[in-house]
Amino acid sequence: MKEFDSGHNIPAGDPDKLGIDRRCFMKMGALFAGGVAALGPVIGCTDSKQRIRLPGRLEKDGTVIVRAGCPAHNCGGRCVLKLFLKEGEIVRIETDDRVGDDIADPQLRACIRGRAYRRRQYHPDRLKYPMKRTGKRGEGKFERITWTEALDMMASELHRIKKTHGNSAILVPYGTGSYNQTNGRQTAARLMNLYGGSLGFYNSYSWACISRATPYVYGTGVTGNQRQDWVNSRYIIMWGWNPAEMRDGTNSEYFLKKARDRGARIICIDPRMSMSATALADEWIPIRPGTDAALMSAMAYVIISEELHDKDFITRCCVGFDKSQMPEGLEGEESYRDYIFGTHDKVPKTPEWAEAITGIPKNTIIRIAREYGSIKPAMLYQGYGMQRRAYGEQPVLGGCVLAAITGNVGISGGWASGIALQADDGGPFWNIFPTGRNPVSAAIPVFLWTEAILRGKEMGPEEGVIGTDRLDNNIKLIWCVASNILINQHADTNRTAEILKDESLVEFIAVQDQFMTPSAKYADLVMPVCTQFEMWGLEDGWKYGDEVILMPKVLEPPDETKSDYQIAAELAERLGLKEEYTLGRNERDWIEWAVKYYRNTRFPDIPDLEKLHEMNRGVYTRPVHEPRVALRDFRSDPGKYPLNTPSGKVEVFSKTLFEMNKPETIPAVPKYIQEWESPFGEESRKYPLQAIGHHYMPRVHSTHDGIDWLEEAFPQRVFINPLDAQAREIRDGDQVMVYNDRGKIMIPCRITSKIMPGVVNIPQGAWWMPDEEGIDRRGNVNVLTSHRWTPLAFGNAQHTMMVEVSKP
Amino acid sequence: MKQLAFYFDASSCSGCKTCQVACKDKHDSPLAVRWRRVYEVCGGDWVKDGPAWIPNIYSYHMSLACNHCQEPVCLDACPNKAMVKDEKGVVHIDYDRCMGCKYCEYTCPYGALQFDKHKKVMTKCNFCADYLAEGKPPSCVAACPMRALDYGELEELERRHGKQNEIFPLPKEKYTKPAIVITPHRDVRKPGTHELQIANKEEVKK
Amino acid sequence: MINSNDWPLVAFTMLSQISVGILIGGLILYMTVKNTEAPALETLKKILVIVAFGSMGIALVVSFLHLASPLHAVYAMSNAGSSWLSREIILASIYLFSLLVCYASLRYNVPHRNLFSQLYLASLIIGIILVWAMSRVYMIPTVPLWNTPATPVAFYTTALILGGGGALVIINLLGARNAGIPELQTLQTTMFYLISAAVFITLLNMLLLQPDIGALAGSFAAPTISPWWKTAQIVFLLAGFSLLTYWFTYQMQAAGGGPSNLVYAAFVCLLVSEIAGRYLFYASFYRVGV
Ligand SMILES: Nc1nc2c(c(=O)[nH]1)N[C@H]1C(S)=C(S)[C@@H](COP(=O)(O)OP(=O)(O)OC[C@H]3O[C@@H](n4cnc5c(=O)[nH]c(N)nc54)[C@H](O)[C@@H]3O)O[C@H]1N2
Ligand SMILES: Nc1nc2c(c(=O)[nH]1)N[C@H]1C(S)=C(S)[C@@H](COP(=O)(O)OP(=O)(O)OC[C@H]3O[C@@H](n4cnc5c(=O)[nH]c(N)nc54)[C@H](O)[C@@H]3O)O[C@H]1N2
Ligand code: SF4
Ligand code: SF4
Ligand code: SF4
Ligand code: SF4
Ligand code: SF4
């Protein structure tokens, strides 16, 4: 689901294709020899293997301790939970307790969400039965049906849509609820691919711009060193990066702490004094949202003026830095240096210039530029919030270029910026469950699915469509698995809801989830899924993949819940695809397959599933003693190890971007571009406050919303600066209305000095709960966000919006 | 006498509250009962300087359980002798003696006493006594993703980390002689009158 | 806002202080009049003791009800060595018991009728110590707003204002029904001066001794208490006192002690003022630390 289409390929490790594992091979052979008739008994016998069999010893009081992965939501981490099971119930949850917690192989300590998981697991609102819609779509009225009815309905709708419109009218949307192999949207994707395909998409909601833009500079997304190398850094800029809250791989916050202990100076540039700014940084530098590229430019101005740039690296390894380095035929065009010093536009990007835009005092800008330019090695790590914005490509490119001109590329303790997937193999594989090839070649940028509902047939390359000139369908059927994107997580909720309500547009919507989410309310068919404790699974790291984590089945699925895999498998049977889909495997068999996959790729010594389960450590790791450094070879010999860019070098000026011929929105060198909703624009008269919606500690997006222990610790509210509150006569804790032309939400406020004046923050992911007047009472920030996309990556810009706050 | 104590590294606590929930889960504490709580300290103000904003803002977190004080005022206050200090220095509440008068709650300057309306008694951190007996670390200590919590003999912790137990918002040690050792955050100001305050009242009080 | 848990304590402290105050009022009454054997005064004695006993009894029941685990109250006297609360509970129980004996000696000659005065005095002394212990309960070192001499002063003035007021109401009730009380006006005058003195001390206490909550800003933002409570406390105090003064200067000399309704209204005002004051007391709970 995460997009690594730029330079990162999952290594081919499919045990089926490699035929390495004999047992597996023979079983396959038997399967195909016996044909369909043989399937029944095979499945029967494998199913019995799925009976819960717990490792570990029975304690006196009847508890058994099992170590397992924390359910693999899209949470920013991957941790080990120590489950205390008693009489078929989880009675306590602790975390990784492997001895010797060192940085080569640190404990994977769970966060608050993992520790509170019991409250989600045993939540009274969990879905129990399949249901079909009775009222109007979106009204939330449902009646219980049987699984037979549900799956028949699903199969016949798929059949009907495929027949009347074709496979490209089917969408299995973005959904990040599960990165476990046997639960999650990939199970549906596999089936659809066998069924003739569905509309493809690329990109992610997470990092459309950063994953798209980084390769224009480096030719790859693998620009990050292994994290153990962070302790070698002397200066670290956490640029819009908040690992203490969003983790960015379990232990990222801990590695940073270690780096600071070792003497690194750390600063944090963020409109909010984030948890990371508080706990990890020596200094917090608040910045007006959406102006990072201006700060970067001014830093470059100082660095270059004061000759702090790494001339040797620039000469050897970069192109487009100044006139002397411009690509052939473009010598007269604006180089990076030209832009910074205003040679063409007559605006030198001085600290004064940036002060007015960013709100950061010019002396601070000069100081941090000098620090970053002179302290070596230094790390500029970019968070993803600032690229989830209008022109989000620019700060990404700007960061990459700053890292390059200071020569922090390809060295230990340095950091090349960009998406920074981990050297040398790009980090985790996320889902390895084989979804197969999608026979529908057309794909849209993930964020544009509402467009493809409204006017898919008009969409072409100018809106990012690939694989075809024009889409041949509008989206007519949505099968939404492990996702709350339909309503909650996509931008402009009220607009999306209107689109989905119209049954003549999307004709059928099925949602598979554990709760009646806002998206599920818009379904025609709701199918209840078991949690990831209730089925075999396996996961690897989030962004950094130094481990595989086992998720044994420890509980029986309650009521009529089923795993996503099982639902897909039963549907496959109705579509006549059962053998192809399951290959005779149940969930546990697939996990066995997955373990082999890891053996064939990253962890040659990993024991087999049975052994792993017996070991009961929860995780298999490979300690990192000598962290790998990205782009090291390239740095040492750019001629011998060229980058995958047109010039083979670091492209400070990108000819490819230049040739797109959209200099206003897609410049060839990174530039500050005023956002389409900005405090400097007309719109700010009506809506003077910038709003952002950061990723909140108590939730994984919308997952975990409404879990009492988490809500108690971190209630939903809007954060507002005392000066802005005062001007509106708002007191701490007041219910306030936050609104713009797109919608209104009413929630309590928290007045805090830890956010810049002029900026408010409504943590993203709260469930949309409109009242009769359509005012959201829970505080889903997407009521206020815009569905406009970024120019180059066609990415979501959900952090860019202007609002007003008032007492109701 | 032996005296167990907590160590807390305020300089690297992120306020993630994993410790708080780890404790809740370990002891099945209901809502509003937080044997370990995380206070958000904040102070300072914004100064406008031309087009720029200068942030004179200070903030850090304080994760606090019971300090198993050497002179526990709670213990003296309780009319029922429901509080006991054991041989490790750990202060326990005997649920069979507590009448739920909540008087002790007035006295503890660390907010450690947490009334459980379901159990109908006062409750608080018991240093995970069962885990200690098994030689295991307390649940909260083993939970902290930042490794900002530790425990041990008070003297030993003081030797390792220095004697710091009056970091804002904590009161002067004279009231109870708390068994806690803290590494202060850079933003800490001298105790006394200052502009720092606890900012997350709604998260730590009922 | 005060904790809902504190309302029973408002009731408990005020009722027990009324009880003690009534005994104090009674003592002063007996000291001002000679003819204590008069039947009406006999009735007065009985009523005073009954009211004192009743309010203390209700106070204890209320305090008992506020316990979450009342069955465990059996241990409540076990920590007299160090807990003022334990001492308070012991004293309150003894006080209630002594009032019972006191009444019994008057009514049933148990243990002996002639012991009444000694028993009364004993109860009174226990009561005064009880109010002291009660204020010590709140003089917690970690609660600066409570840990001041203002607390015992306030507790005693409450006793005097409401006890004196209560006694005055009882005298007037008796006077209205039975004009035969000798030296009615002397009794009324004595009580008026007692109340006046207490009101005066209350005002001084508010002005001089009680610390200001705002001055104590600490870890938590100071609790916000609606200014109406303070206003109510002062306004009703002054209103009650003015009514009483008006009654005392212009009406009391009339036959039958003048219109008693004025006295009752004044008492109600004083009661409201005291409740507001006590509410403020609990609402100003403010601990050092967190
Ligand atoms: N607790 C938690 N952790 C998570 C998730 C979650 O939902 N909850 N989600 C996970 C997922 S899927 C993802 S993609 C990642 C997302 O991780 P990020 O995208 O990095 O997270 P955000 O909170 O959106 O943004 C990070 C920071 O950027 C700041 N910011 C916003 N706008 C700007 C700007 O214009 N300039 C600068 N300099 N800073 C800005 C925000 O204040 C915030 O502190 O997190 C992952 N981790
Ligand atoms: N305004 C704003 N919006 C944003 C963002 C932002 O920063 N700002 N961030 C964006 C980002 S980065 C992302 S990644 C997206 C995430 O958006 P989504 O992918 O929709 O993620 P969730 O909201 O976590 O929804 C996942 C759903 O899966 C369900 N689920 C959990 N486990 C399972 C399972 O095993 N099986 C099934 N079938 N269901 C399961 C959960 O109950 C939940 O309803 O949100 C995006 N939306
Ligand atoms: S970071 Fe993710 S995997 Fe780790 S405990 Fe938190 S929610 Fe679970
Ligand atoms: S778990 Fe650690 S970092 Fe998180 S709040 Fe507790 S002490 Fe602080
Ligand atoms: S912290 Fe409070 S409850 Fe704990 S021992 Fe000290 S005074 Fe008692
Ligand atoms: S609540 Fe219990 S422990 Fe606290 S003082 Fe009362 S009886 Fe003692
Ligand atoms: S030691 Fe145990 S009881 Fe005390 S706060 Fe930590 S987890 Fe809770």
Ligand SMILES: [Mo]
């Ligand atoms: Mo994401």
